[in-house]
Amino acid sequence: MSHVVLDRLLERFGEEVILGSHSHRGDETAIVAPTEIANVARFLKDDGRCSFEMISDVTCVDWIDEEPRFEVVYHLYSISKKHRLRLKARVPEGDPRLPSVTAVWGGANWFEREVFDMYGVVFDDHPDPRRILLYPEFEGYPLRKDYPLNGEQPLVEMRDPDTGQLVMPGRISRDQGREV
Amino acid sequence: MKIVDDVGSLPVITTTREDAIGLFSSLVKGGLKGGLQWARRYSLFQYPFVTACCGMEYMSVSCARYDMARFGAEVPRFSPRQADLLMVVGTVVHKNAPVLKRVYEQMTEPKWVMAFGVCASTGGFYQNYATVEGIDRIIPVDIYVPGCPPSPEQVLDALMLLQEKVSRLKFPDGKEAGT
Incomplete structure (x- = not known):
């Protein structure tokens, strides 16, 4: 499995959509224009040479000092062909959104909700775009690099372990990182 | 006849109904020193x-x-x-x-x-x-x-x-x- 999938992708979509790629010992990555991610996903699943039936993971990287800031990463696997592919798409801090691939792979549903929950990246046309792990009252996105390290948002009245003072529900800023 | 425990002279086995009643009433009424705590700590x-x-x-x-x-x-x-x-x-x-x-x-x-x-x-x-x-x-x-x-x-x-x-x-x- 050397470059077959990457070559197919470039042949079908061209350099306007496949912005770059790299390959190392069968570990292949394609960098995709974010607006086209759903079309690329549909092709990769349906094309007979690619046959990526399964989405293993969707995650995100916060390159805080770069622009576009967020890099959404998709890990694909072909059960029939036994090969893998990684897709990356960069979205800007000002408008972090890209199309959902839930219509292609149902398994992407919760992965995309988690990326939204932790990084605030919005997936258009997602059937259920809610937080998945945190509670609805939570403000902000905790895995962003500029979220305070100890930015707790308690739901019940509690004591601060450092001062012993009662803290009402809402945000405690016991800030050891950068300010939001 | 009754068998008494070695701590608080509590009847743990008894052949008469009166002694059995006495156990619980003594626990509840506090006639037996520390009886209620005894019951609580072991249950x-x-x-x-x-x-x-x-x-x-x-x-x-x-x-x-x-x-x-x-x-x-x-x-x-x-x-x-x-x-x-x-x-x-x-x-x-x-x-x-x-x-x-x-x-x-x-x-x-x-x-x-x-x-x-x-x-x-x-x-x-x-x-x-x-x-x-x-x-x-x-x-x-x-x-x-x-x-x-x-x-x-x-x-x-x-x-x-x-x-x-x-x-x-x-x-x-x-x-x-x-x-």
């Missing part, structure tokens, strides 16, 4: 609030090999209304904190709380947006069992220490229970 019904890997250790300590029942904590109760001892076994996160608080409030007095494992005691190695750094930020804790996870022997020691505490329970007017 701790636990509510296992199990959230994380410490649960495996709880299972170990409550099952046959270590057998918490030998020390007078026989039955886990899965309704807080029937429990005296809330065992918080594992990490509590902010999302779960209202549930823990409600479970505690639903228990009837007198009640005790054990923080089982270092996460429940202090948050352990978690210090982040999600974790409550010790359940004593939300509810009162009677006994802490740090350890990741605590060994079953440590939990049994903690249980015996808690039983000491139970037997010294005082009412708000300063009188000891059962006296």
Whole structure:
């Protein structure tokens, strides 16, 4: 499995959509224009040479000092062909959104909700775009690099372990990182 | 005929109904010194609030090999209304904190709380947006069992220490229970 999938992708979509790629010992990555991610996903699943039936993971990287800031990463696997592919798409801090691939792979549903929950990246046309792990009252996105390290948002009245003072529900800023 | 225990001349086996009635009435009316605490300390019904890997250790300590029942904590109760001892076994996160608080409030007095494992005691190695750094930020804790996870022997020691505490329970007017 050397470059077959990457070559197919470039042949079908061209350099306007496949912005770059790299390959190392069968570990292949394609960098995709974010607006086209759903079309690329549909092709990769349906094309007979690619046959990526399964989405293993969707995650995100916060390159805080770069622009576009967020890099959404998709890990694909072909059960029939036994090969893998990684897709990356960069979205800007000002408008972090890209199309959902839930219509292609149902398994992407919760992965995309988690990326939204932790990084605030919005997936258009997602059937259920809610937080998945945190509670609805939570403000902000905790895995962003500029979220305070100890930015707790308690739901019940509690004591601060450092001062012993009662803290009402809402945000405690016991800030050891950068300010939001 | 009756067989009396070696601590408080309590009839543990008896051939007459009167002695059996006498046991319970003496416990309740406080005719027997320390009887009520004696009953309480050896009948701790636990509510296992199990959230994380410490649960495996709880299972170990409550099952046959270590057998918490030998020390007078026989039955886990899965309704807080029937429990005296809330065992918080594992990490509590902010999302779960209202549930823990409600479970505690639903228990009837007198009640005790054990923080089982270092996460429940202090948050352990978690210090982040999600974790409550010790359940004593939300509810009162009677006994802490740090350890990741605590060994079953440590939990049994903690249980015996808690039983000491139970037997010294005082009412708000300063009188000891059962006296």
